[in-house]
Amino acid sequence: MSVASLLRSAMRVRNRHVAAHLIHQRALSGADAINALRPFYFAVHPDFFGQHPREREVNENSLKRLNGYLENLQKPGTRSVQPTKLTFYVRDTKEKEVFQQDILPPGNVLLACLKGFRSVSFTLQTKDVLTTVMDVLKSCSLSIEHMNGLKASSESPKSQQPVAGPGNPFYRPIKWDKSYYSFTGFRDPEQELEQAKRVEPTLSLWLRTNEKEAMKKQNASLPRRDELKRLKKELCQKFALEDIRWQRSWGVTHRCCQLQSLSRLSQQNPEAVLNLRGHTIIFTDQSGMNASGHVMLGTMDVHHQWTKLFESLPSYRSLHQQTEWLKERISHVLGGIQVIDIERLGPVQPIEEHCSILNTFHTRLLARRLALHPRSLQGLAMTLESDHSSPSLHEMGHFVIPATCEPSRLQVFLQSMAWEARQRMKHRNQLQAEEEEVLLHCLEGLALRSLSKEPSVRHTQMIPCCRRLLEERSPLMEGLRVEVSHFYSVMQDGDLCIPWDWKG
Structure with a gap:
């Protein structure tokens, strides 16, 4: 055998070993992924963005989407996962950090330096857990050297491995040995959180320190608030809009700029904007139409992209009509239960994805003839999810159903949980009424200019918070927006x- 033949044979053997090693590497478990992403969690964890509410909110939502993406990759039988665009605010976790352009991955990556942290946007289009973890770390300019030391998850009992799920929306990293922080230069998050808890002030002390600054900023913002109100009213009347909303809690100046941009576009291309009549506009991260039929305007998109969206609105409306028809058919088959879309502050579901999920679910229902009384589930509600989890009942009383749920199993679940669902809905309605009442008393009793809450604050947290505020009756809150x-x-x-759990 010639030397060349021997070399080719050796190369084939080597390639088989490398391929086998890569296949083993790519079979990364959820626990391994969490271990590998520890530096990333340290850099983006929302607990470190307490003084930056918008950035905290973005990271919370993106972490939930990332964990959902990883969960879908690990489910048996999953062939492909929808591309997912994520945005994170990454803390500068090293004392002196230099970002090298040559280590950034190709693709849709945008870096913008801010105070103590930077914004990173990227799109995941990976097909396995290992590549996903590598892409996340590289996109955030974090080291991947520790990936070489990962061990297969089979060495550890699965029951001991932390996983992300409904009760744990994103993993909070475990405490590492102090030598890790000394070696890597990362700050110890447990130590930082402990320090933050120790110095957390009482409400009265914090108000005495910050009331003047808040009032000064509030007074300075009054002209911008008036301008925002004027612009919104003008655009709603001009184009017969139902409403204009914002997905995130952007500042007044930012919102004014978005409305001014829409106003300029209407002057440049009035014909395209006419398609907006009767719609609700939501300024968000991506352009399109959401599951509720509202027009989404991506705040990072240019006028050309908005114009293309407006021109496509007739097609979007047809798609929305199709989704409404599918909901009616599903409701008819499932005893009158209503399919709802819950608009959250987090990432919204595009109408294309929503229609696909409804169609998949409807097709599965038609394949099995269910024996449900036409009105047996009337008054109840359900949401459809694209994942492969089990059906569940939300604490607020609506069912959360995977689109791939087996129909006969679904029927048993809905019938067995219908009474509990009605009880939870009744309790939710009572809490909502109680919250509205105590909120109104708080507004009047404390002479506040406005009082609201973040969507993540539950009724059971808001109600006692407002009652305690009424008991405290701090005069420093008068005239403020809380x-x-x-x-x-x-x-x-x-x-x-x-x-919500402020100290008295």
């Missing part, structure tokens, strides 16, 4: 954020 949240903060327009 938002109940999970942290203390003075927003750029003077809105005051206080934690």
Whole structure:
């Protein structure tokens, strides 16, 4: 045998070993992924963005989407996962950090330096857990050297491995040995959180320190608030819009700029904007139409992209009509239960994806003839999810159903949980009424200019918070705009954020 033949044979053997090693590497478990992503979690964890509510909110939502993406990759039988665009605010976790352009991955990556952290946007289009983890770390300019030391998850009992799920929306990293932080230069998050808890002030002390600054910012924002109100009213009347909303809690100046941009576009291309009549506009991260039929305008998109969307609205409306028809058919088959879309502050579901999920679910229902009384589930509600999890009942009383759920199993679940669902809905309605009443008393009793809460604050948290505020009756809150949240903060327009569990 010639030397060349021997070399080719050796190369084939080597390639088989490399391929086998890569296949083993790519069979990364959820626990391995969490271990590999620890530096990333340290850099983006929302607990470190208490003084930056918008950035905290973005990271919370993106972490939930990332964990959902990883969960879908690990499910048996999953062939492909929809591309997912994520945005994170990454803390500068090293004392001196240099970002090298040559280590950034190709693709849709945008870096913008901010105070103590930077914004990173990227799109995941990976087909396995290992590549996903590598892409996330590289996109955030974080080291991947520790990936070489990962061990297969089969060495550890699965029951001991932390996983992300409904009860744990994103993993909070475990405490590492102090030598890790000394070696890598990362700050110890447990130590930082402990320090933050020790110095957390009482409400009265925090108000005495920050009330003047909040009032000053609030007064300075009044002209911009008037301008925002004028612009919104003008655009709604001009184009017969149902409403204009914002997915995120952007500042007043930012919102004014978005409306001014839409106004300029209407002057440049009035014909395209006419298609907006009767719609609700939501300024968000991506352009399109959401599952509720509202027009989404991506705040990072240019006028050309908005114009293309407006021209496509007739097609979007047809797609929305199709989704409404599918909901009616599903309701008819499932005893009158209503298919609903819950608009959250987080990433919204595009109408194309929503229609595909409805169609998949409807097709599965038609394949099996269910024996449900036409009105047996009337008054109940359900949402459809694209994942492969089991059906569940939300604490607020609506069912959460995977689109691939087996129909006969679904029928048994719905019938067995119908009474509990009605009880939870009744309890939710009572809590909503109680919250509205105590909120109104708080507004009047404390002479507040406004009082609201973050969507993540539950009724059972908001109600006792408002009652305690009425008992405290701090005169420093008079005339302020207050938002109940999970942290203390003075927003750029003077809105005051206080934690729902503030200390008295």
